[in-house]
Amino acid sequence: MTATKLDGKATLAAILEDLKMRVEALTAAGRTPGLGTVLVGDDPGSHSYVKAKHNDCAKVGIDSIRRDLPADATQADVERAIDELNADPSCTGYIVQLPLPKGLDSGAVLERIDPDKDADGLHPTNLGRLVLQEPGPLPCTPRGVVELLRRYDVPLNGAKVTVLGRGVTVGRPLGLLLTLRSVNATVTLCHTGTKDVAAELRAADVVVAAAGVPGLVTADMIKPGAAVLDVGITRGENGLVGDVAPEVAEVASHLAPVPGGVGPMTRGMLLTNVVERAERQSNG
Numbered sequence: 001m002t003a004t005k006l007d008g009k010a011t012l013a014a015i016l017e018d019l020k021m022r023v024e025a026l027t028a029a030g031r032t033p034g035l036g037t038v039l040v041g042d043d044p045g046s047h048s049y050v051k052a053k054h055n056d057c058a059k060v061g062i063d064s065i066r067r068d069l070p071a072d073a074t075q076a077d078v079e080r081a082i083d084e085l086n087a088d089p090s091c092t093g094y095i096v097q098l099p100l101p102k103g104l105d106s107g108a109v110l111e112r113i114d115p116d117k118d119a120d121g122l123h124p125t126n127l128g129r130l131v132l133q134e135p136g137p138l139p140c141t142p143r144g145v146v147e148l149l150r151r152y153d154v155p156l157n158g159a160k161v162t163v164l165g166r167g168v169t170v171g172r173p174l175g176l177l178l179t180l181r182s183v184n185a186t187v188t189l190c191h192t193g194t195k196d197v198a199a200e201l202r203a204a205d206v207v208v209a210a211a212g213v214p215g216l217v218t219a220d221m222i223k224p225g226a227a228v229l230d231v232g233i234t235r236g237e238n239g240l241v242g243d244v245a246p247e248v249a250e251v252a253s254h255l256a257p258v259p260g261g262v263g264p265m266t267r268g269m270l271l272t273n274v275v276e277r278a279e280r281q282s283n284g
């Protein structure tokens with residue numbers, strides 16, 4: 001492997017160390033942050049993510065508020081949990097773990113979250129703020145991608161970035177984030193309608209793969225020396241598999257692998273959002 005590993009696990013540990021001090025200061029002021037999670041159903045993947053998030057909270061001193069609902073919960077049940085978290089002063093910020101079981105309207109659920117408690121940055125108001133370049137909580141995975149590149153000094157100003165996938169949690173908001181004046185990348189967003197994905201990837205200085213198709217990105221599609229971040233997660237028989245084939249490490253300058261790359265950064269940015277919410281709420 002020639003590529004430098006973009007080590008999200010080690011970076012998460014550093015982020016948690018930093019957050020611990022900020023949480024201590026908030027706690028000293030009587031304002032311990034609290035992260036809420038709403039988890040519906042019994043998908044094992046969702047359970048393990050939510051568990052990891054609460055473990056991270058324990059490490060930095062953030063209070064955990066869990067609302068676990070059964071798989072047959074109704075829209076009204078989920079909305080009641082949202083209303084309770086909106087009203088709960090101990091809950092600084094919270095997330096509704098996605099995807100929700102079939103039959104539930106996730107758009108209506110996300111819209112019901114108090115935008116000031118939106119730890120995921122996925123409320124329409126906060127996505128609108130991102131479009132308008134106004135301050136607000138940023139979506140965790142896109143923020144994690146940009147933060148990981150920043151910490152490894154991979155330049156984004158003027159860089160050509162090709163993003164594979166236009167999903168609401170990764171591709172679409174990542175395109176918006178990368179094109180903020182403060183980041184200043186030039187973005188190509190590829191999707192199922194893209195004519196020649198390989199050509200778009202080959203032109204890129206930075207590739208972010210968030211398609212959810214195992215092994216989709218191969219070494220011949222990568223410009224030698226480009227940075228590659230794998231955000232695809234598919235649960236296979238032998239554990240997690242990303243969108244990026246392993247041999248990409250031979251041509252890329254930097255590689256964020258699955259696991260150990262962007263996934264842990266997503267958790268780091270979630271907790272960062274919660275601490276920032278608490279700091280803002282303290283400052284009135």
Ligand SMILES: Nc1nc(=O)c2c([nH]1)NC[C@@H]1CN(c3ccc(C(=O)N[C@@H](CCC(=O)O)C(=O)O)cc3)C=[N+]21
Pocket residue numbers: 048049052095096097098099120140141233240258259260261262263264265266267
């Ligand atoms: N409202 C909402 N917000 C989310 O942020 C959200 C969500 N719903 N639904 C599902 C996706 C997925 N996601 C991940 C978080 C951490 C890892 C992570 O930490 N992965 C580790 C290990 C994972 C493992 O071993 O299972 C790694 O890549 O090294 C992965 C994926 C957040 N998501």
